[in-house]
Amino acid sequence: MFIYLENASYTYNLNMPFETKALDSINLSIDRGEFIGIIGHTGCGKTTLLQLLNGLLEPTIGHVFIDGVDIHQNKKGLKEIRKKIGLTFQYPENQLFEESIYKEIAFGPRNLGITDDLLDERVKKAMKMVELDYNQYKDRSPFELSGGEMRRVAIASVLAIDPEIIILDEPTASLDPQSHASFLTLIKNLYQKYHKTMILVSHNMDVIAELAQRVLVMEKGKIIMDSTPRNIFQESVEQLEKIGLELPQVTYVMHRLKQMGKEVNSGVLTIEEAKEEIFSILKVKKSNNEIF
């Protein structure tokens, strides 16, 4: 068990008139090598949960263990924790400040005491991970880039710390369709090619269905479902809709086809799977036609 949350609750403005409970007794364990998707309505506590995971917030009640160590026992150790767990917030491009992309990406590793050749190597590797060409981009100002490129730089600046876990909060929010697609490939690569443990928060069910292996559904500060995307999007359709969440769009199509009496599997999550399913029923039809 890599990360373990034990009965963790978090309350904003504790003991003040506008006290709000953001997380309510969360028990959660995350292993190395998982790809976790977190979904839930705005204000359900997703972002608060992420901040507990890398020690930005301390649970009001309960504990956070990373590699078996309670991270709030020793405050000095928090920097070590952030070396292991890289977190990017929503719209990470808003945190850029350096004059060149090289310096921007080097900020993280430099804070951890990495210098010279090793630093160069880290920056190069991080830029490769987000598919930005090192020689072409390193000396440019981050502020003259397009929105999608800026976000790549921001994510690279976290990757340069070389964390084992990467937590992305809405990485594809308000990107144009083209950047959106290339970001999905990028995230997939981080998991498959670079073997990072991933935690992804998104409102976009298509993204979650395509990438995640385990989905956590949150509502009102609690994790109400914790299962594979297939289970969740197939078994709990009504429950999801009740809390205002949708299904992936292809899944809707397949549900519709099934209602129309077609022999399809309604648990389909990605376009690729949907294609197979539809072809398979079309083939059956074709052979039927040949009888005539």
Place this chain on the structure above:
Amino acid sequence: MKFFRNLTIGQYVHKDSPIHKLDPRIKILTSLLMMILIFLTESWWSFLIIGFFFTVNIWLSKVQIKYVLRGLKPILVLIILTLFIHLFTTPGEVIFQIGVIRMTWEGLSRGMFIAVRLFLLILTTSWLTLTTSPIALTDGIERLLSFFKIIGFPAHEIAMMMTIALRFIPTLMEETEKIIKAQMSRGADFESGNILKRMKNMIPIIIPLFINAFHRADELAIAMEARCYRGGEGRTHYRALSFKYLDKVFFMIISFTIALIIIINVV
């Protein structure tokens, strides 16, 4: 980690009270005149009257006394410091003496007087800001300053700037906290090192904050233009200020109080 969680800007406390309902113009003018009197007067009697005046006022406003005291907290050190400076530096009848340090009766009375003066000044501003919402305050200032429009003073523009600044304080604070957290996730350390190093460590916060603020300003300007904002000329108010019965009564009371203080000081 707590950043700004305990900081409250604009200490307005909303209550349904006659003091809250007063015209902001009359409250601003009252505060101004009272502050001038507090500065000029040399008599304990005027302090007593002013103190009584504001005690009754705060009682009427239903604002809990703890909010008033909270406003005094940051200035407490200054009050005590001035008290001590006067206590030890004023020549006169000696209470006791240790080496070169000596305390005098004159110093004690002078020090107390200055301390009470500072206390009353803070009480005056607290009374104003606790019972007047920021919007009402800027509205009042705009109307009061519009008198200077004849000499080309941009009263409306200044009031609008104040309103916008007040409106964006919480937004920018939220954003600052987010940026701090984002940079901490990148291994930034804001808590160790000497002052110079700490100041240098602020750069990764300040630059993104400024860039975002400029973006916001730009967007706001476009949004205002899109709704045909053209400055103050011919612009009417949703809540037009007018003197009501309550204001007239308060006006009589304040005139009487001020007259009394002036008479005490002159006689």
